[in-house]
Amino acid sequence: MSDHSHDLPFWKKYIFSVDHKMIGIQYTVTALVFLAIGFGMMLVMRYQLAYPNQPIPVIGQFLGEPIVAAVENPDTGETGYVLTGDGYNSFGAMHGTIMVFLAIVPLAVGGFGNFVLPLQCGAPDMAFPRLNMASYWTYLPGGILMMFGFFVKGGAANSGWTSYPPLATIATTGQTIWLLGMVILITSSLLGSVNFIVTVVQLRAKGLSFFRLPFFAWAQLVTAFLLLLAFPPLEAAGVLQLMDRVAGTSFFDPGGLIVSGVEQNTAGGGSPLLWQHLFWFLAHPEVYVLILPGLGIISEVIANNTRKPLWGYKSLVYSAIFLGFMSFIVWAHHMFMTGMGTTLSTFFQATTMIISVPSVIILTCLIISLWGASIRFTVPMLFALAFLPMFGIGGLTGLPLGLTASDIHLHDTYYVIGHFHYVVAPGTIFAMFAGIYYWFPKATGRKMNEWLGRIHFAGSFVFINAVFMPFFFMGMASVLRRQFDQTETLHGAAVQGLSVMSTWGAFGLAAFQLPFVFNFFWSIFAGERVGANPWHATTLEWSAPSPPPHGNFLSEPVVACGPYEYSVPGEAEDYTMQSPPPATA
Amino acid sequence: MAANAEAHQAELKKYLMVFGALLVLTAVTVGVSYIPWLAANHVLAIAVALLVAGVKGSLVACYFMHLLDERGMIFWILALCVLFFITLLLLPVVTSSEVVAGHADKLYGVGK
């Protein structure tokens, strides 16, 4: 096969492309759009939370029934649009779903995985390029279908991203759309994960042994296994719930339910807890799917900007594998309050404590990597450095949740919301930003603007803490999650001020994304042109031209050393590439 | 290439033998379910049925899918998968064992 990327018609090159780099970019852009949508929904919700039942300024009128309801201001006679309880729940459920399944996973795995992984393995493409294309083209329709839920009667799914039955079973049509969307998205992920594993295992370049793989590739490999083995149970659960909703079965329905005074005429005999087990069997591994690629990116950026090898590379790898393995046996820590007895809860809180150990090791390795370094404060590095304490906060607050006794007080409060947003927002999202700034030159041949990047970083760092720090205090004060209006309860009203603070934090955070959005698009066309290896990095992707041509490498890469050979004594440069590019390039 | 052809013949024969075994075992499963005393012993019946199914499944996996010849990495991946599979099969135990822990009972009598 020769290089004929230039002869390809537009639609083959940019739309139905089979080139992993194009697919990676498609994933990235689509996921960023979904990220913005998910954030937009949350801004509306945060407005309601700070100013309960006040008309939503500006965009309220565009949201439509049943998300908002029109109310008239008795004093001025103006019509305002306030969020409804159902609208709030729809936005909440869809925020969670979009962020997890349509934004972060596609960005971290579909985007970065696709773009970087084959390059880092020294492969010309993914093992199955057409399957790769199919994966994107199941993801996008799945996502669109999911969003279509807003246009059916009753609005989109509104039973939380966890979709616990029987609430989800008796919910409006949006839930069916949600389930169909999930089944499609899961299929997409499965296609992707098979491709990733085969690529890493079979397509590594000559000399690239497993322990010469960059940590990012390891993280993606473990992630792919999590997707491969944890997603199917949710698919099964989704099929069962679809049957419950569409075919009238009662897998999750014990029978004899009386909804709004009307007895449901079902066969009964099902178990609501079955869903929770199947869901969390997926969803706990899923949270590591959210964080592992992020950890991978952070490791690349840290090694590159400290100009020295990562400390404890092997412990990082073993910890990631152990983390992946353990994540399959902690799921019930989300269910401590379902009435679990002592034996089971003992088991699951013990495994939960055990699983925090590899995370501590990973973080320790990354921090110690800084010792003896020569740290360059590039934009990706700023995000990476901020990631460490932020993930630390998120991870540490997982401990009180993982111990059953303290979980009694904290379960389903904003403490939980605070915990996981610290890991996914200033954690994973920061890692994603780091990755975008870091690999942007590889994808476009141009660098993103440094100063805009710094503004973006500083603003995001301050405001994201303003958004999420109050949540811990709210949680301690027993403000429950998924509350349309927390002032409805005594303890909620007492700390409403924190909620207002969080909302303004969120608006500030939104404002500081503008430099990023501008920078992103502007740099594609007008960013500073840079060569193949602007960061003086060592891993294989930097041996290919920027942007890499069809087939990636100008000559077959042959790897002679480990991934992070920075500042090797006696070398002329402070980096030794795994496979130096041909001199003519 | 004579030896090769012979080997191939043997391979074909092996497949047909496994096929025969599968048919026989199917007959056994069905037949056994008609034995009244066995059928009356619920636990035993389940054990026998699953045992036979297990043997049949292994035959398919080992010979039709050539799992016996796969000593590479996939073997370990499948082992991992089986481990998680077993974890999954523990779900019923996990769900039913303690949640109700003896004290809890049904809210309304079955069928109201």
Added chain:
Amino acid sequence: MQLLGQATDIAPYANWMPPMLSEHGGQIDNLISVLHIFMAILFVAWGAFLTYTVIRFRARAGHKADYHPVKGKASKYAEIGIGLFEVFLLLGLSMPVWAAYKNNPPKADDRVEVRAIGEQFQWNFHYPGPDGVFGRTNAKFIDAASNTVGLDPDDPAGKDDIQTIGEMHIPVGKPIYVRVSSKDVIHSFAIPTMRVKQDCIPGMEIPIWFTAKEDATTERVKREMIQEFPVADVDWYRLRHHVAVQDYQDESGQVILKEGEGIGLSREAGEKKLKTLRDVTDTIKMQPRNPLEIICAQLCGNSHFKMKAQVFTYDAAGYQEWMDNAVPKEVEIDFGGF
């Protein structure tokens, strides 16, 4: 094990947590405190290390990175230390607290039993009444107004049963055994001040138990929670669950806020009342309308946030009095045939 003493007492929002009014809750608060101190130490130590390294090893002219990894066992010891502390948290605190709480249901002859039944969007309570036996229930007898738990009128045991909506009445100092269940979807029975939480799973009846502290009668708790709010900058919603403990009147002697009156449950009314109050006084003394809320901690529909109920705690005499008044009078039930 009491490491740090009681984290909170009736004092509102010490350690940010709501007042703690149950016997077992102290240990939970204790665990939470220990954990957070541990987390803070770790975070500060790590953070300090991070900051120091980042400053010390910044790139600058003449400074080069060192290829060789740092030697030293500090990190290993730190990791092992964290691991050991987690083991301590687990074995020393969490498991014993949980086990002590969950493994010892109060004896049947020494407890007050209540059934709490969740429903979109209200809490129904069912008491066995003086005879201590719950009457048979059946879905077909459910009536939204008079019989929310579906008591079978033919069952003599149910004759004296008490049903309430949105109100749970309990004595202090005596184990309360709540059997929680649900009519429709999953709810979660949570009393923050008692550190109690239990999901209500339809099709199951799950027991939980707790004991309100001897001195935690509603009356006393309310008194302890009297707070003075500066009217100038307090928001309406901070006050919506409170009532005044004294009269507030303007110069002309007209009462603007009566003792026992709140500022209103809607934003409009509340803000109007606050405005008038600002002319009269700088601070107002208020106490919670009811400090012991039951809230629903599991998403159960569009009014999940409003699904709440009140707990009223009494001393023994008060409880008896409530019970006497609450038991249905014979005449009210038509047993048609008896």
Added chain:
Amino acid sequence: MSAAATEIPYDMEPHPLTRMYNGKFGIWLFLASEIMLFGALFSSYVLLRVGAPEGTWPIIGAPTVLGHEILNVPLAALNTVILISSSVTMLMSWYYLKENKFSRGQFFLLMTVLLSCGFLVVKYFEYNSKLHHYLVEFDAPLVVDGEQVSYSRTYPTAEGERTVHYLHGHITETVKDEDGYVEYYKFAADARKPDHGHAHDDGADHGDSHAGAHPEIELRPSDYRRMSNWGPAGSTFTGIYFTLTGLHGLHIVGGVVVMVYFLLTGGSMWKKLPDKYANRIECTGLYWHFVDLVWIFLFPVLYLL
């Protein structure tokens, strides 16, 4: 520009580490995820069954009125044989392709397709008869012309014993009033005795042959508590039966689509890259054997236990 750099390695020849070419390794990974999919469903099956309220799940030997005795064991046994045979023909197809005998290979592929279609046809008849079979539950015994036609079963429950009255049969006619509401059904009850002994000795599903054993009964909606066919909504058992076999059936359909595609396009690929074509058939075969394997477990679990 070297060609080696743009070609995907191990597309045809096995990788030394896994001893598989990419496609085969990929399909095995896919099967691993399928194991988890069906594993979750099996697990749900066990859970639902263990947790089923007394009397709503088949128990071998007990005179149950629901459950495996409503399934047609001989037909399912036939299907088992069909599927196993198709697995073998699939194997043969690959075997002959490897032997370089293209037309024989395609012939056996065609056989596989035909057998799988046979499987689906049998399934269609099975499903169809379930959907036309009804179970009616009453609060009190149903008496017609002085004779009790319903039969009852008593189950121990947490709240004491509970007796349920049943009737099986077919709706022969639905009579509606002017507003389109059902006025009554004409119902042909099966002559099932409550104590008819072992599940299979009446040939299970041949409900039709029993129809008419009782006179047709008129059933008004107010007469019964619940009426449902043996479709998915009928009981948890029929629900899981339809879900499991339905999902399995979808896998069969998917396999058939792929095989038909290869039947149609195999020739041209064979001319260009015979080894690659044989590899594809091998991968398809692996998938197909897996589908067979799932059925091997489904059959006893659903039909016999």
